[in-house]
Amino acid sequence: MKIAADRGTCIGAGMCVLTAPAVYDQDDDGIVELLVEDVPPQDAEAARQAVALCPSGALRVLED
């Protein structure tokens, strides 16, 4: 699975980091960073949940 993170839209709420710490991080400015290019299957569900929870709509699932 691949995720797209729009750093221009992110408001740094950190929901993604709390939900799927293996997939998302925040840089020094608090803006989302992807830790992996391909989300491994064991993290896919958490990664997908983070997409749904992100308050700013900065995250998208690109392909499964």
Next chain:
Amino acid sequence: MTEAPVLPLHMQRDQFDPVDELGRTRDSGGITMVPSLFGGPPAYLVTRYEDVRAVLSDAEHFSNARTRSFETEDGPQFTEDELEQMRAGQMLAFDPPEHTRLRRMLTPEFTVRRMRRLEPRIVEIVESALDDMERAGKPVDLVSTFALPIPSLVICELLGVPYADRGEFQQRTGRLLDVSLPMKERIAVSRENRKYMARLVEGAKAAPGEDMLGMLIREHGDDLSNDELIGVASLLLIAGHETTSNMLGLGTLALLRHPDQLKRVRDEPDMVSPAVEELLRWISIVHSGVPRTTTTEVEIAGQTIPAGELVVLALPAANRDPSFIEDPERLDIGRGAPGHVAFGHGVHHCLGAPLARMEMHIAFPALLRRFPDLALAVPDDQVDFHTFNAIYGLRSLPVTW
């Protein structure tokens, strides 16, 4: 409280529950009209989970910037200049891109990682509040010894409010949020508060410390006007104060009323995070956040709303929408309630959420472990809910152990 205004529907509660009428509105048409708090025109009250999320994630059609909160029937209380000055730095009073600019300056201070670094200091503050409770001896008021001082000390320290000012500061914040006070008095308090903040900012500019205000001045001193710094500081102090405090008080009461769940929070470390989320959802201390103003004609819940109308969001009703979560009236700390809107949603989603979560995550289990036999010290039906407040809470919570 003789002249207290009648509470609009979205602020009415029966103990922990939004009143039945609110649930009925949500489960029938989804929208109803409510009088707005400040004597302004009536507002559209949005109650369903999906609709609330849709409004909150659409800043283009639902504007924060166009909503004026201090207009009253007695005519304008502030000059235009004063209003502009008061708005500066108040993230909740702007839309993107002005909002984005302010928010971007502050996000680095509230990352999950930054909060983890704060953890040891929060643990100290919590432990020292518990020591004070123990020293005072039972029964004590949990609100004034635990729920209020913890978030207050944390945010004062984050921002660099001198210790000596904290008592006075706490009192003023309480009055600022009390909607039963006459408008004139609220305006006077808000002027006092501004003066205090101006002094704080002046001090920080002269000698920027290691705190958040110091950091903002060092890194963004050239981009931020004095008014903006004052606005940011006021918003953080107020938003960071009563909110977490009310969650600590109400959350403890909720757990005392659900002893099985209390035990799990006390004894099972893995239960704490989901419990905090479920308590946030079930209690929903913020009745509605900031009213939005429609920028064009829009449709919500099948109803057409013209441009320029006020829209108010019933967060507690949304958080108990059966289409969002099963058996919504039940407190069930095991489920963790992902997706609740207690922190809002969209670009204004609570900036302080990581901090508030961290504080609750430390404070609840610490309290329950220090006093494993914690119990109410008054009959259950005599607990004093603080109804006339922009943020739901308790006036006091006498406990014993």
